[in-house]
Amino acid sequence: MVRRFLRFLRGEPFAAVGAAIYAVIAVMAIFADRLAPYDPTAMLREGRRIAKYLPISSAHWLGTTSSGRDVLSQVLYGARAALEVGLTAAFAVVAIGTLLGLLAGYLGGWTDRVVTWLSDIVLGLPFLPFMLVLAALTHPGTGVVVFTVAALLWPNTARVIRAQVMSLRERAWVEAARVTGCSTLRIMFVHVLPQVLPLAALYGSVAIGWAILAEASASFLGFGDPDTLSWGVMLQEAYANQALSRGAWNWFAPPGAAIMAMVLAGFLISRGSEKLLFPKLAGQ
Amino acid sequence: MARYALGRLGHLALVMWVVITLTFVLFRLMPGDPTLNFLSPSFSEETRAALLKSFGLDRSMWQQYLIYLGHLARFDLGVSFLQGQPVASLLAAALPNTLMLTVVSICAAYLVGIIAGAFLAFRRGGVVEAVSIPAALATRAAPEFWLGMLLLAGLSFELGWFPTEGAFSPGADPGSFLAQLLSADYWWHLALPALTLMLYLLGLPLLLMRATMLDVLNDEFIVMARMKGLSRWSIVMRHAARNALLPVVTAFALGLGASVGGNVVVESVFAWPGIGRLLVQAVQGADYPLAEGAFILIAAVLVVMNAVADLLYSTLDPRVVRRG
Amino acid sequence: MSLLSVRDLQVTYASGAGPVRAVDGMDLDIPAGSITGLVGESGCGKSTLGRALMGVLPDTGSITRGAVVFEGHDIVRLSRAAQREMRWRRMAFVPQTAMNALDPVQRLRAQMFEVLQQRGGLSRAEAAARAAELFTLVGLDPARLSDFPHQFSGGMRQRASIALALALSPALVIADEPVTALDVIVQRQVLDVLRDLQARLNLAMILVTHDMAVVAYACDRVAVMYAGRIVESGPVAEVLERPLHPYTMGLSHAFPDVHGGEDALVPIEGAPPSLLDPPQGCRFAARCPFALDRCRIESPSLVARVPDHLVACWRAGEAAELRGLAARPATWGGG
Numbered sequence: 001m002v003r004r005f006l007r008f009l010r011g012e013p014f015a016a017v018g019a020a021i022y023a024v025i026a027v028m029a030i031f032a033d034r035l036a037p038y039d040p041t042a043m044l045r046e047g048r049r050i051a052k053y054l055p056i057s058s059a060h061w062l063g064t065t066s067s068g069r070d071v072l073s074q075v076l077y078g079a080r081a082a083l084e085v086g087l088t089a090a091f092a093v094v095a096i097g098t099l100l101g102l103l104a105g106y107l108g109g110w111t112d113r114v115v116t117w118l119s120d121i122v123l124g125l126p127f128l129p130f131m132l133v134l135a136a137l138t139h140p141g142t143g144v145v146v147f148t149v150a151a152l153l154w155p156n157t158a159r160v161i162r163a164q165v166m167s168l169r170e171r172a173w174v175e176a177a178r179v180t181g182c183s184t185l186r187i188m189f190v191h192v193l194p195q196v197l198p199l200a201a202l203y204g205s206v207a208i209g210w211a212i213l214a215e216a217s218a219s220f221l222g223f224g225d226p227d228t229l230s231w232g233v234m235l236q237e238a239y240a241n242q243a244l245s246r247g248a249w250n251w252f253a254p255p256g257a258a259i260m261a262m263v264l265a266g267f268l269i270s271r272g273s274e275k276l277l278f279p280k281l282a283g284q
Numbered sequence: 285m286a287r288y289a290l291g292r293l294g295h296l297a298l299v300m301w302v303v304i305t306l307t308f309v310l311f312r313l314m315p316g317d318p319t320l321n322f323l324s325p326s327f328s329e330e331t332r333a334a335l336l337k338s339f340g341l342d343r344s345m346w347q348q349y350l351i352y353l354g355h356l357a358r359f360d361l362g363v364s365f366l367q368g369q370p371v372a373s374l375l376a377a378a379l380p381n382t383l384m385l386t387v388v389s390i391c392a393a394y395l396v397g398i399i400a401g402a403f404l405a406f407r408r409g410g411v412v413e414a415v416s417i418p419a420a421l422a423t424r425a426a427p428e429f430w431l432g433m434l435l436l437a438g439l440s441f442e443l444g445w446f447p448t449e450g451a452f453s454p455g456a457d458p459g460s461f462l463a464q465l466l467s468a469d470y471w472w473h474l475a476l477p478a479l480t481l482m483l484y485l486l487g488l489p490l491l492l493m494r495a496t497m498l499d500v501l502n503d504e505f506i507v508m509a510r511m512k513g514l515s516r517w518s519i520v521m522r523h524a525a526r527n528a529l530l531p532v533v534t535a536f537a538l539g540l541g542a543s544v545g546g547n548v549v550v551e552s553v554f555a556w557p558g559i560g561r562l563l564v565q566a567v568q569g570a571d572y573p574l575a576e577g578a579f580i581l582i583a584a585v586l587v588v589m590n591a592v593a594d595l596l597y598s599t600l601d602p603r604v605v606r607r608g
Numbered sequence: 609m610s611l612l613s614v615r616d617l618q619v620t621y622a623s624g625a626g627p628v629r630a631v632d633g634m635d636l637d638i639p640a641g642s643i644t645g646l647v648g649e650s651g652c653g654k655s656t657l658g659r660a661l662m663g664v665l666p667d668t669g670s671i672t673r674g675a676v677v678f679e680g681h682d683i684v685r686l687s688r689a690a691q692r693e694m695r696w697r698r699m700a701f702v703p704q705t706a707m708n709a710l711d712p713v714q715r716l717r718a719q720m721f722e723v724l725q726q727r728g729g730l731s732r733a734e735a736a737a738r739a740a741e742l743f744t745l746v747g748l749d750p751a752r753l754s755d756f757p758h759q760f761s762g763g764m765r766q767r768a769s770i771a772l773a774l775a776l777s778p779a780l781v782i783a784d785e786p787v788t789a790l791d792v793i794v795q796r797q798v799l800d801v802l803r804d805l806q807a808r809l810n811l812a813m814i815l816v817t818h819d820m821a822v823v824a825y826a827c828d829r830v831a832v833m834y835a836g837r838i839v840e841s842g843p844v845a846e847v848l849e850r851p852l853h854p855y856t857m858g859l860s861h862a863f864p865d866v867h868g869g870e871d872a873l874v875p876i877e878g879a880p881p882s883l884l885d886p887p888q889g890c891r892f893a894a895r896c897p898f899a900l901d902r903c904r905i906e907s908p909s910l911v912a913r914v915p916d917h918l919v920a921c922w923r924a925g926e927a928a929e930l931r932g933l934a935a936r937p938a939t940w941g942g943g
Contacts, residue, residue: 220552232427235429256426259427513693518726603758
């Protein structure tokens with residue numbers, strides 16, 4: 001299994017780069033407390049003055065913020081928030097999308113119509129505005145981000161899973177299971193579901209990216225979780241504290257680049273593995 | 285065809301109704317006193333009473349819902365708490381700015397994306413492809429507002445080429461929308477937000493055009509066109525591009541609808557006076573009538589553009605009509 | 609004097625494993641005003657030949673040797689512009705599956721007009737008249753010109769493709785497996801259209817097929833192709849009645865008779881040789897039940913054994929006996 005994965009990565013440089021980015025971010029998140037040179041929330045001092053707006057130096061590889069916090073440490077800790085939001089939301093999207101896709105594809109009929117109808121409604125809800133309104137009416141934080149991502153982004157996964165299930169349903173072994181008296185539920189979850197999971201995981205890797213972008217946008221607009229140290233919150237602080245007019249690139253460039261890298265990793269992995277799942281596209 | 289279009293129209297109306305109802309439920313059923321959501325604490329006792337009555341907030345939820353629908357039908361969206369003006373007129377003032385930003389940037393993105401994507405389909409392999417495809421993916425992966433921040437810091441603050449915020453220089457508001465369109469100052473302010481959005485939107489048409497073009501170029505009818513001795517122009521434009529454009533045009537309509545809502549962050553970065561910024565201000569200031577109005581407007585644009593995309597696809601691809 | 613004569617033609621595809629010679633040392637003569645069936649198994653290079661003649665080989669393929677003399681000019685040596693000028697005007701093509709060969713988003717009228725106006729130089733009114741005339745010619749209602757390809761049945765699409773091929777009154781039409789994707793009844797109808805038009809317009813036609821029955825039904829002459837070469841050619845009646853090459857004998861047994869005979873079908877065992885590294889000697893030797901040592905070393909050339917009947921086989925002189933043996937299924941390793 002591992003060897004097959006490694007061989008796949010060698011043949012697909014796109015997917016290999018994506019996996020490498022994920023690996024780096026995972027290491028950052030897991031070992032943030034050991035890798036970070038400073039406490040990311042501590043206001044550092046230079047003698048009696050707050051060490052604010054320090055440029056890049058050997059003491060602060062990425063400088064400091066307007067309140068004297070170490071940017072590198074914040075970026076490292078930000079990986080934790082990113083992984084947390086990304087994985088939770090991606091799991092939720094994939095779970096909902098796969099379940100509804102499975103039901104619609106396998107049962108067909110009115111179940112299918114209801115799912116199609118639901119996804120039409122959901123596609124009519126603007127993503128960011130919906131999240132903002134929800135945050136305003138409840139309370140801002142990661143919960144709203146995860147909920148919005150899960151509630152609004154499942155149709156893509158569901159559509160693909162549905163198509164896949166519809167073709168699987170006609171295969172001989174499903175027919176055989178039906179004839180031997182397997183219950184519908186059993187066929188769906190024991191026989192069909194495992195077949196579509198790789199495809200679902202593929203959509204999950206893209207959903208991680210959307211969730212992180214959503215969290216970043218929400219934080220940037222002031223609807224993030226104020227107690228979490230995320231890349232989005234860092235960007236919001238930088239924007240609000242004149243980092244742009246001061247030209248403090250060391251402050252606002254790294255968190256955005258980190259977000260970009262992580263979202264890009266999802267794209268690259270899905271692009272690479274598309275060829276694995278859909279050999280027809282291999283020529284492109 | 286007409287029947288198909290009519291069917292889509294019915295579908296559109298249905299989806300719009302559900303979205304509107306959902307909005308109503310969302311704004312009324314949230315925890316806390318719903319009347320508080322619509323009555324600013326700063327209103328005088330008289331205003332409160334009048335508003336209470338006009339919204340029917342003293343009546344049952346069902347009656348409130350009917351009144352809400354009635355108001356919507358007359359574009360009466362209530363009065364903004366913060367600005368004290370009718371929500372409808374605030375939205376009407378902001379909508380042209382949002383549309384300008386969206387239309388200019390998405391048109392530029394699709395123009396560049398389609399040409400570059402088609403070009404890349406002809407130039408397989410090599411450095412150009414190795415660089416441009418990851419680059420296109422990267423612009424799609426970057427947060428829009430961060431792209432905006434980079435451009436703002438570099439082109440406005442460091443180099444001073446573009447203004448840093450708003451739609452006009454201070455004191456230069458030309459008034460009417462037409463006058464805006466004719467003022468260079470407006471376009472100068474529009475440039476950077478539009479560039480940001482364009483960069484963000486560019487990846488999709490480019491990658492899509494390249495992929496479908498590659499698909500189409502392998503099709504038998506392209507080989508046949510060459511056999512017929514047709515000119516290269518005719519082969520590429522009439523046959524290859526026409527077929528390859530189908531999904532791209534659909535994506536354009538969908539993207540137009542989605543980016544009106546997605547503009548929220550870009551408008552905030554550049555303080556561009558559009559619907560998105562209005563929504564953010566309303567939500568931040570607990571200005572519920574304005575937030576509700578802006579949300580419904582953005583959702584309406586999205587729903588309509590989804591339907592347009594559908595209709596466009598069936599007009600451009602004769603094979604679809606059969607199924608409809 | 610032949611309308612088209614192919615001499616020692618070689619078509620090479622570049623592949624990861626090295627050059628593949630899909631057509632290698634091919635000789636073929638197509639007389640004016642007749643239908644020649646070009647028959648062979650899939651992968652023998654017959655479709656490549658069709659594309660090479662039309663000048664639309666894929667990017668990886670090219671003509672690496674030989675001459676193609678058509679109406680007195682060697683088209684291999686013509687300039688690109690002159691080649692393009694000739695295409696469709698003098699030599700047209702009916703494709704394998706008309707489904708993808710017609711542009712799916714354009715009405716048949718537009719596709720017809722494109723050829724008639726851009727390549728034929730007709731005015732709009734002339735093109736309209738000609739398009740209707742062509743549709744009538746192939747047995748389609750001219751009103752259907754306003755349809756899209758997907759609104760046609762398979763047989764109708766094939767008729768439309770034939771109409772398109774005839775648009776500029778070419779001297780030669782190459783039809784690549786024109787009936788393969790159709791059911792038997794529609795196959796007959798389309799073949800009847802082709803034969804009828806060939807006779808009425810005095811066309812020359814190359815009908816590429818893998819099916820001997822189609823050759824027997826529709827063609828005047830036949831050329832049998834194996835592993836990139838012609839192994840036997842001549843008038844259909846002569847070649848089918850008295851095949852001189854063991855491969856032709858085997859092929860005749862491998863397909864059902866077009867007249868409905870239900871003789872046992874006997875496939876030829878084995879597969880054609882790799883064109884990446886073709887064997888020395890006769891290319892059919894490895895599958896030939898009559899192969900001698902000589903066959904494996906020396907390649908026989910295509911010579912006239914009987915007037916107008918060419919064959920490339922060392923044992924062509926013993927053909928009468930071999931035919932007797934070939935009629936027995938046991939000869940081919942079957943039972």
